[in-house]
Amino acid sequence: MIQIALLGAGRIGKIHGRNAARHPRARLVSVSDAHLPSAEALAAETGAAIRPIEEAIAAPDVDAVLICTPTTTHADLIEKAARAGKAVFCEKPVDLSSARIRACLDVVGKTGRPLMIGFNRRFDPNFADLKRRIGEGAIGEIELLTVISRDPAPPPISYIETSGGLFRDMMIHDLDLARFLLGEDPVEVHAVASALVDPAIGRAGDVDTAAVLLKTASGRIAQISNSRRATYGYDQRIEVHGSKGMIRAHNVPRTTVEVATQAGFLADPVQDFFLERYAEAYRLEMTAFLDAIAAGTMPSPSGEDGLKAQILADAATESAQMGQTVRV
Amino acid sequence: MIQIALLGAGRIGKIHGRNAARHPRARLVSVSDAHLPSAEALAAETGAAIRPIEEAIAAPDVDAVLICTPTTTHADLIEKAARAGKAVFCEKPVDLSSARIRACLDVVGKTGRPLMIGFNRRFDPNFADLKRRIGEGAIGEIELLTVISRDPAPPPISYIETSGGLFRDMMIHDLDLARFLLGEDPVEVHAVASALVDPAIGRAGDVDTAAVLLKTASGRIAQISNSRRATYGYDQRIEVHGSKGMIRAHNVPRTTVEVATQAGFLADPVQDFFLERYAEAYRLEMTAFLDAIAAGTMPSPSGEDGLKAQILADAATESAQMGQTVRV
Amino acid sequence: MIQIALLGAGRIGKIHGRNAARHPRARLVSVSDAHLPSAEALAAETGAAIRPIEEAIAAPDVDAVLICTPTTTHADLIEKAARAGKAVFCEKPVDLSSARIRACLDVVGKTGRPLMIGFNRRFDPNFADLKRRIGEGAIGEIELLTVISRDPAPPPISYIETSGGLFRDMMIHDLDLARFLLGEDPVEVHAVASALVDPAIGRAGDVDTAAVLLKTASGRIAQISNSRRATYGYDQRIEVHGSKGMIRAHNVPRTTVEVATQAGFLADPVQDFFLERYAEAYRLEMTAFLDAIAAGTMPSPSGEDGLKAQILADAATESAQMGQTVRV
Amino acid sequence: MIQIALLGAGRIGKIHGRNAARHPRARLVSVSDAHLPSAEALAAETGAAIRPIEEAIAAPDVDAVLICTPTTTHADLIEKAARAGKAVFCEKPVDLSSARIRACLDVVGKTGRPLMIGFNRRFDPNFADLKRRIGEGAIGEIELLTVISRDPAPPPISYIETSGGLFRDMMIHDLDLARFLLGEDPVEVHAVASALVDPAIGRAGDVDTAAVLLKTASGRIAQISNSRRATYGYDQRIEVHGSKGMIRAHNVPRTTVEVATQAGFLADPVQDFFLERYAEAYRLEMTAFLDAIAAGTMPSPSGEDGLKAQILADAATESAQMGQTVRV
Structure with a gap:
């Protein structure tokens, strides 16, 4: 034990x-x-x-x-x-x-x-399965990655103020996922960001809507977009385009129920929020930590992964603020 | 406690x-x-x-x-x-x-x-939500119900032999769901059945592919179909057509991952088998039993529900064997 | 020419x-x-x-x-x-x-x-493709067929009165599709029907909600359901379950647009009505007729197909009225 | 006439x-x-x-x-x-x-x-409907636009050589769509691009995989991605995120047929190629041109629209080549 x-x-x-x-x-x-x-x-x-x-x-x-x-x-x-x-x-x-x-x-x-950093999304069964299949060659060589991440609602301004900003607080998860999936480190970061959801977020010096373009040394491209608010739930999607095909992980709906009326076919909003959406990911993350300890191996994601995601978040923050490309 | x-x-x-x-x-x-x-x-x-x-x-x-x-x-x-x-x-x-x-x-x-019978599907969060929305008027008056239930693979012949037959062993769940959703008892039962999946099932005196038509006193219609084998997983669907619209509960896929290639877009098979598909239903079923005990009320589904589903299963068995309609 | x-x-x-x-x-x-x-x-x-x-x-x-x-x-x-x-x-x-x-x-x-009967649905590109793939072995041997057909709204009572009844006027298309897809003639017909959509239809001696079970000599089963009203458009679906898998043709939505809000994900109603839904089928049907004339061959569906669908419609009408199984 | x-x-x-x-x-x-x-x-x-x-x-x-x-x-x-x-x-x-x-x-x-430029996608019934609903307030204020456009296969190198490059030849459609949907002109362009599909495209001085980030004066963000090759057909999607919800136009599949087997649920590849996918758009485009002539009004998209899309394509080309942000 x-x-x-x-x-x-x-x-x-x-x-x-x-x-x-x-x-x-x-x-x-x-x-x-x-x-x-x-x-x-x-x-x-x-x-x-x-x-x-x-x-x-x-x-x-x-x-x-x-x-x-x-x-x-x-x-x-x-x-x-x-x-x-x-x-x-x-x-x-x-x-x-x-x-x-x-x-x-x-x-x-x-x-x-051993030090392990809590990038929980790597352990989501859907994302982990997507990663596994890419590794098995399902889509050939990765060319273009799209990560979409939108929170249901912005956190309180008090949280925003000490969060380090959207790129370091929220997009860092997606930056880690991009590294995880691309199998390569980005060398070029372009970011744009705005405070469109709530002007108070802008007044607090942060943004609530942002997108990033990453390019790796071998030319692979990743695009990430974030919003601090999605009326339809916690939007968490990945799509990877490769030489032999495309693979994506869709959102998880609250139920599989659909109602058809004159208005059309209405399916459920997506699971909301991360405690529900990633409940299984948290369990599997803890298991991975314990497994590594038991095996005497270094757990993953490592402290180095934590550092590299942070460097990308810093670069994105700088790029969005300066309106120019940042090399890392 | x-x-x-x-x-x-x-x-x-x-x-x-x-x-x-x-x-x-x-x-x-x-x-x-x-x-x-x-x-x-x-x-x-x-x-x-x-x-x-x-x-x-x-x-x-x-x-x-x-x-x-x-x-x-x-x-x-x-x-x-x-x-x-x-x-x-x-x-x-x-x-x-x-x-x-x-x-x-x-x-x-x-x-x-208190006596409660284990019709677990009533507690599936998807089906329970469908039932709740019908009760809230989402589709108006129920007119036509379709229940589809297909097992991934047939049980051993030894099990078949003492099972009471497909209608009593397998379709009884769907007959209970039909009663549960229609809000009314069927009075007319037409059934057809065949042994198409495995001739050994036919030799054992049972069937593996079956469909039933039910009609209630007020004229509502239900159609149920069963197969003992579905190559794509444990197929469990409900669709209810009403005066104001239609509501359905789709299957639950293993993951939300989809792969697109020259062959098309491939989504996961459905969850397989009942221990996985209905894991949450079993938890909620136990909670309902314990809640009723704690509240001193009679739990549902009751022994009477068990009897009525059995009577319908008997009628379906007779209808399929005799090739004629059975009134109940 | x-x-x-x-x-x-x-x-x-x-x-x-x-x-x-x-x-x-x-x-x-x-x-x-x-x-x-x-x-x-x-x-x-x-x-x-x-x-x-x-x-x-x-x-x-x-x-x-x-x-x-x-x-x-x-x-x-x-x-x-x-x-x-x-x-x-x-x-x-x-x-x-x-x-x-x-x-x-x-x-x-x-x-x-040459005589050709206008069963247009056989020529719908989706249904024709489904039929083609079954022929190529996509699902192995056919075991269980489900046809769903629901009109957006009932015709005028004056039309109902001379229509021959729902089974001969509306379900006859589905009965023809069942023959077309099963590759075998049904020998047993069970039908139930009600006037639930509009009591005036019942007073006119007809029904507006109906379902039929068919069984072929080799034991294949088909279930068909009809309603004279679907609030979400002209509902036209086929699903065929076989020994190696299941194949289905979904509805055709008006557009591919989907809106996500707090209420969930809303997709378009389905195409409405047959002139739109089957526009391409009518074109291909005329081509098939002209091709047969040009080739000097007998066109399909033939007069015999028209007769056999009518016999099934007669049997379904009788079964629903008498509340008993009819053999054909 | x-x-x-x-x-x-x-x-x-x-x-x-x-x-x-x-x-x-x-x-x-x-x-x-x-x-x-x-x-x-x-x-x-x-x-x-x-x-x-x-x-x-x-x-x-x-x-x-x-x-x-x-x-x-x-x-x-x-x-x-x-x-x-x-x-x-x-x-x-x-x-x-x-x-x-x-x-x-x-x-x-x-x-x-009158001069009209053939940006056919504005007339696609799905995209036009998406635009109409945004105008009606379906998603509130636009915040984040995603356009995905992937051709089934690259054109011949001889075509590439005189095409003006991916941004001016292919992405120009998406840049026009972005202007059309954003209702505002981008002022900042970041682009990254690679030749990943075919090294010969790179040798011809062009790219085959590219993504762009656009920002308007009011802070709206658009991300566009292109590939010259998609094994699953001609991929044409739009997604717009707004203050009240999200709207998207999905691809158009070849048929609505789906096959379920042990491998999962296989749906058709998407329509391929533009002559098929945009057949209706071309008809509606011609109608819009003729309507404008008949009405004596200036048609849209105008020559000015043609110019502005070109300016964005130039900016994207420069940004990708220089690895830096370009203001327009």
Whole structure:
């Protein structure tokens, strides 16, 4: 049994904590959260102890740490946990600064401890199946990738203000998916962005509608588009065009029910929101982390993946702000 | 907490046992199975005790009994459990003889204990949503119902031989759905059936391909078709035509991935088989049973629902064999 | 050039007349219609002459006659035209009485002239492609056929009163399709029917909602359902289940546009009505007729096909009225 | 009747010539083509005369001229026809040089004669319906537009060499659609492009895979992607995301037939190629031209539309070559 300490029992912490607690290979030893009622509720539900963060990281009965605290604490906690000899799973992003991420990865590298970054979409069964089939040659060589990601509704302005901006907060998932699927790193980034959904987002210095063009060294092209609002649900699609064909993963509707009337054929909105849409992805992500620990291998996506997605997000932010192409 | 005894730890018993064990409102107290390794495996997994059936039914720490044993034992066990004052959930069918079902329901009726029959499809989120929307008037008055149900592959001949025949074993689910959706009992049954999938099924005196036409007193029409084999997965569809429109529940594909090549656009086969397709339905079915017990109300589908579906299955069997219409 | 005389310049006559006039292999010589303005309009448009029916049939410059007059005149006109040595295309049905059809086919048979009956759906590119692929083995052996046919709205009661009833007027198309696709004649007919759409249809002695079960000698099963009203357009679907798979032809939407909002994904209603849905089928049907004349072969569907569909429609009418199975 | 002269009887000339000849409001007076057999075949089919180009343009019995000759001749012929007092329809592009287009439009402007450019996709019933619904407010304010356009197979290298490059030859249609749908002119163009389909295209100095990001003054974003090869047919899709919802036009499949087997559900490839996919669009385009002439109004898309699309194509070409953003 792998003994787990959960740091942060908020929305995403609960997901990872429960998945770890239910996993046949793992035991959730402790829960830490500055907001005690959150920690208590999850501890009661899972049978875990409540411990202060520092104690949880240091505890000899802990093999692995799940970091689900606010972003600003990630890099420090990763370093502490790795130095304490723990395997580390950290929610994205490692940090809003690429320099800080680099420094953190250096520290982790010296410890040799495994570090996995929570790019959950790689584990979505639909996306994972799409990736698998591309690998099997279903569409030949990849030429053109399209990723569409639209949230149902924008987060509060208070969240926007400390988020690092749409590219680092939201599109980073799609940038990681692009790297994951292209099998190659982009070298050229063009981005455009606007605040069209809510002018308050613009006043907060951020954007809510954005698109990016990426080009790899071998000439593969990726286009990503994001919106902070989609009235029809959480829109999450991938389409890959290749030399032998095209493959895509459609959205997941709430039900398969369709009603036909004079107005036409009405199918359900798509699943809303990420806790529902990616519930299975979170379970499979935790399994991948635990499997890697058990096997003594390095988990994927790695800290390096976290860094590279961040560099692309930085480049996209700069490109959109400057209105010019950025090379990476 | 509702204390549960599971009788029968085979394929479907495991599903119900686990769902009961995981339910926040219930505790799985005991598991009984003549095949001891099955009972032991499930007991180990859930923390339940192993008890002989008679003891489990009589146990004072048991509030409710889940009957998942072979069909021939259902009626007897229902009677014993009801007489012992337990709430009873029984897998369909109650019995292959309508007369035996009637007698059993009389016994249960005298005890006043709740009895629920496992017509799981009523709890499928897609079908339940379709039913709800019909109730809200989405298609006006129901006029014409189509139910399509096709298994991925036929069961072994040994199973066929004791199954009571396709209408009682397989179509009974669709007959129950037809009653559930029509909101009215059919009074006229026309059936045709053939052994086209496997001649061995014909030699065993059964059929593998069948269709039924039902008509209610008010003139509503239902058509059901079944096949014991569908190469593309477990085909489960409903379509209801009404005065204001049409509503249907499509199949559930394995993934949302689609591949386009010279051959066209290839989408995934449908989920296969019932343990996967109806996993959520089984969970919701158990919740409905536990909710009814907690509320002190009679659960639905009731023993009477079990009887009426069986009467329709008998009528369809007779109609197909005689080549003539049967009134019920 | 094949010289054509059109008898009847109503709604369907105009279609066939125009298709003949535009066909590179044919010339529309004359138009006949008791309602002179109809004849004049079509003659002006196509450059054809206007002739009385008797004269048109007798005219030596006419090779083939298209009969699009009221049903009651079909059999007489077919006989006259065949005796006059013309090739004959006649809209369905030949007559509402199977006895009269038989007598008519005897007359035609003696003349040796080609007779084609207007079962237009066989020529729909989607249905024809489905049929072709079944022939190529796409689904193995046919086991179970489902035909769904729903009109957008019922015809006037005055039409209903002389139509011969839903089975002979509307379902006859589906019965012909069933024969066409099954590759075998049904021997057993079960039908149920109701007047649910409009009670006035019931008072006129007809039904508006109906379903039929057919069984062939080899055990293949077909189910057909009809409604005189579908709020979402002209619903025309076929699904065939076979030993190796299932094939279906979906409806044709008005456009491919889809709108997603909070309510869900709204696709267009289906094409409405037969003049639009089967425009291409009518063109291909005329081509098939002209090709057969040019090749000196007997066209298909033949008069015999017209008779056999009528016999099934008679049987369905009787089955629905008597509430019992009819053998044919 | 509007008297029409067709200049150029090649592939696209035949389409426009036939549509004009069949139009109730028009008469095809003459056909001109340096390749005499082409002119003769179309003249024979339509009853038009054959005339040398200069004579056709000067002829007093001609009201309007359809220019379907090679691109290099377009601007000259437009000027001559307008000076001769004719209404002019010209296939896109007016010229490969924006300067030449400007000069040409000046000449036409002084004559006051109507000029329409053949951006056929605006007339596709699906795209036109999408545009109409956006205008009716179906999705609120436009925020993000996605246009996907992929040809079934690349043209011959000889064509590529004189085509002006992918952006001016192929993407120009999508750039026009973007302007048409956005209701606003882009001010910023980012493009990336590669020769991935065929290295010979790269050696010819062109690309075969490309994507563009456009931004308008108000912040609306458009992304367009092109490939010269799609194994599954002629891929033509539009998706528009707005404040109240999303609207899209799907591809048009060859038939509505779908086959389900162990491999999954296989639907038809999409219609292939533009002569089939846009047959109805070409008819409606000719009708729009004739309607404008009859009404004495200026047709749309105008010469100005032709110029603006060309300017965007130039900008995209430059952006892709330089690897930097271009402002227009």
